[in-house]
Amino acid sequence: MSRRNTKTQEAVLTLLREEQYAMSHEGITAKLEEPIDRVTIYRILNRFVEDGLVHRIVADDGRQYFASCAKNCAHDLAAHNHLHFRCTSCDRVECLQGPLGVELPAGYRADNYNIAVSGSCKECREE
Amino acid sequence: MSRRNTKTQEAVLTLLREEQYAMSHEGITAKLEEPIDRVTIYRILNRFVEDGLVHRIVADDGRQYFASCAKNCAHDLAAHNHLHFRCTSCDRVECLQGPLGVELPAGYRADNYNIAVSGSCKECREE
DNA sequence: ATTTTATTGCAACACTGTTGCATTATTTGA
DNA sequence: TCAAATAATGCAACAGTGTTGCAATAAAAT
Ligand SMILES: [Mn+2]
Ligand SMILES: [Mn+2]
Ligand SMILES: [Zn+2]
Ligand SMILES: [Zn+2]
Numbered sequence: 001m002s003r004r005n006t007k008t009q010e011a012v013l014t015l016l017r018e019e020q021y022a023m024s025h026e027g028i029t030a031k032l033e034e035p036i037d038r039v040t041i042y043r044i045l046n047r048f049v050e051d052g053l054v055h056r057i058v059a060d061d062g063r064q065y066f067a068s069c070a071k072n073c074a075h076d077l078a079a080h081n082h083l084h085f086r087c088t089s090c091d092r093v094e095c096l097q098g099p100l101g102v103e104l105p106a107g108y109r110a111d112n113y114n115i116a117v118s119g120s121c122k123e124c125r126e127e
Numbered sequence: 128m129s130r131r132n133t134k135t136q137e138a139v140l141t142l143l144r145e146e147q148y149a150m151s152h153e154g155i156t157a158k159l160e161e162p163i164d165r166v167t168i169y170r171i172l173n174r175f176v177e178d179g180l181v182h183r184i185v186a187d188d189g190r191q192y193f194a195s196c197a198k199n200c201a202h203d204l205a206a207h208n209h210l211h212f213r214c215t216s217c218d219r220v221e222c223l224q225g226p227l228g229v230e231l232p233a234g235y236r237a238d239n240y241n242i243a244v245s246g247s248c249k250e251c252r253e254e
Numbered sequence: 255a256t257t258t259t260a261t262t263g264c265a266a267c268a269c270t271g272t273t274g275c276a277t278t279a280t281t282t283g284a
Numbered sequence: 285t286c287a288a289a290t291a292a293t294g295c296a297a298c299a300g301t302g303t304t305g306c307a308a309t310a311a312a313a314t
Binding site for chain 2: 270272273280281
């Protein structure tokens with residue numbers, strides 16, 4: 001099942017690459033000029049994650065956020081072992097700095113990292 | 128709005144204190160011998176979190192898990208800055224070891240830590 | 255051009271968690 | 285001890301997020 005190129009997917013990918021924050025489905029919908037079906041957006045995002053173009057963060061608000069993988073992203077598990085910050089005021093989710101030293105007990109295997117902190121970001125606190 | 132003592136709440140709290148894993152609403156429901164209304168359980172759990180008796184983890188399956196705070200838990204934010212592991216085979220969520228060195232950029236304030244890793248636990252991998 | 259099948263849109267669904275409101279039961283304290 | 289105040293409960297309805305089924309559409313391959 002090889003992928004096909006569509007305007008729709010291009011639009012979503014471009015959006016994610018231009019945006020410096022991780023975006024929720026809602027946020028993506030809001031920024032797309034041409035309306036795309038909700039379900040289609042979800043399917044596109046899942047495909048992107050599957051293909052390693054994008055990574056998924058589940059924040060403590062229980063929602064999924066999507067961020068384009070960095071250019072230097074090796075697309076391996078460790079590359080996504082970094083901190084995410086969700087500001088409860090502006091509701092933006094940022095990918096922060098490099099890998100965190102997360103160590104599991106012997107015998108455990110990590111398949112996915114989901115490291116998120118919520119609070120208020122610098123910008124919001126300065127008001 | 129002071130709290131009142133009820134059998135229902137006792138039952139849930141006892142369950143959480145006896146269980147060594149963080150439990151989901153579903154898991155709690157399954158282990159309660161006397162049936163309690165779904166909504167009541169949710170409300171009880173939210174109260175426990177509010178009162179600092181229990182902490183809430185949102186795993187990357189998007190669901191909430193609840194774990195009794197350790198006896199030595201200071202009930203401050205830092206005390207919950209530890210790793211959680213969800214096994215995708217047995218679906219158990221464990222609270223792991225001590226505080227992780229999570230550093231935020233200057234000017235940010237953390238209100239909640241949600242550090243979760245999913246994968247397979249030792250027990251499941253040994254099969 | 256024709257065929258193949260990945261992608262889309264729509265409808266319906268599943269799941270988790272919340273809110274409104276009347277009822278019940280724990281506290282308080284007269 | 286009893287009555288009043290109100291926290292906790294149960295039920296119904298709702299809200300939000302994400303998924304699945306299926307027919308229609310459109311990209312790619314021949
Ligand atoms: Mn990230
Ligand atoms: Mn924990
Ligand atoms: Zn902010
Ligand atoms: Zn396991």
